[in-house]
Amino acid sequence: xxxxxxxxxxxxxxxxxxxxxxxxxxxxxxxxxxxxxxxxxxxxxxxxxxxxxxxxxxxxxxxxxxxxxxxxxxxxxxxxxxxxxxxxxxxxxxxxxxxxxxxxxxxxxxxxxxxxxxxxxxxxxxxxxxxxxxxxxxxxxxxxxxxxxxxxxxxxxxxxxxxxxxxxxxxxxxxxxxxxxxxxxxxxxxxxxxxxxxxxxxxxxxxxxxxxxxxxxxxx
Numbered sequence: 194x195x196x197x198x199x200x201x202x203x204x205x206x207x208x209x210x211x212x213x214x215x216x217x218x219x220x221x222x223x224x225x226x227x228x229x230x231x232x233x234x235x236x237x238x239x240x241x242x243x244x245x246x247x248x249x250x251x252x253x254x255x256x257x258x259x260x261x262x263x264x265x266x267x268x269x270x271x272x273x274x275x276x277x278x279x280x281x282x283x284x285x286x287x288x289x290x291x292x293x294x295x296x297x298x299x300x301x302x303x304x305x306x307x308x309x310x311x312x313x314x315x316x317x318x319x320x321x322x323x324x325x326x327x328x329x330x331x332x333x334x335x336x337x338x339x340x341x342x343x344x345x346x347x348x349x350x351x352x353x354x355x356x357x358x359x360x361x362x363x364x365x366x367x368x369x370x371x372x373x374x375x376x377x378x379x380x381x382x383x384x385x386x387x388x389x390x391x392x393x394x395x396x397x398x399x400x401x402x403x404x405x406x407x408x409x410x411x412x413x
Contacts, residue, residue, distance in 0.1 A: 194232060194248075199281040201252065201274045205265060208256035209249035209278060213240035217282065217289040219247045219311075221275065221297030223318065227255030230294070249278055251296075271296075272303035279309060286310035294318040337383060 194212040201207055210228050218239055222230045228248035236246045250257040251271055260266075279289070292315030293301040301314055377398055385394035 194236075196256070199278060201270075202277050203265070203270070203273075205252055205260060205274075206258045207249065207252055207274055207278070209247055211245065211247050212236055213243075213245045215243040215245050216312075217245045217247055217284060219249070219275070219278065219289060219291050221249065221291075221293035221300050222251070222254070223295030223297055225254070226295075227251075229255065247278070247282065249275070251300075269303055269307070271300045272307050275300055275304045276307060276309060279304075287312045291315070292317065337380075 194210050196208060196210050198206055198208055208228075210232070212232075213236075220228075220231050220235060220239075222228055227250050231246075231248055236248060239246050252274060253259050253266070275291075282289075287310060289311050290313040291301055291304065291309060291311035293299070295318040298316040298319045301316055305311075305314060381394040381398045384397045385391060
């Protein structure tokens with residue numbers, strides 16, 4: 194697999210890799226990853242199908258430049274970099290395909306909005322709720338669930354450190370356990386609704402219950 198460099202629209206030097214021959218397919222990696230995520234699995238599969246696979250490293254990732262100046266990361270800059278790569282490769286509308294995973298999937302969508310015209314587009318590893326409509330409400334609800342867990346743990350730890358008495362803590366155990374259950378059920382409900390995953394909700398509840406047991410039972 195050969196490595197190449199190109200320059201983004203703002204002059205930042207970026208890296209990409211190519212392998213195979215045939216119709217070009219640009220694949221965009223996920224957050225905190227790099228093109229190496231896709232070199233062995235996806236790239237090899239598409240090359241075997243007769244495709245030319247192009248694997249860029251986002252700025253701040255992999256072998257691309259990692260500017261320390263926040264001004265080098267304005268909104269939509271990764272989409273700008275993707276469009277600059279298409280221009281650098283000399284690809285015309287409809288003469289290539291575009292795919293992305295996780296963060297890469299979002300960049301695919303932003304490139305489409307900004308005027309990219311691949312023959313086909315792949316949006317993977319996101320789900321419709323993550324790529325359509327505002328996400329602030331879902332993030333806020335997950336933060337609420339985490340805050341509930343922190344309050345439940347914090348109340349128990351405060352009781353241990355400030356009461357200094359297992360007997361007093363036993364008296365408060367019933368109301369504490371009631372509040373704990375309320376927080377746990379509320380938090381698990383939020384996690385399940387936001388993630389649509391019963392397993393994630395169960396894990397959230399198990400972690401909260403483990404913390405309760407570790408604090409209360411050694412003390413009592």
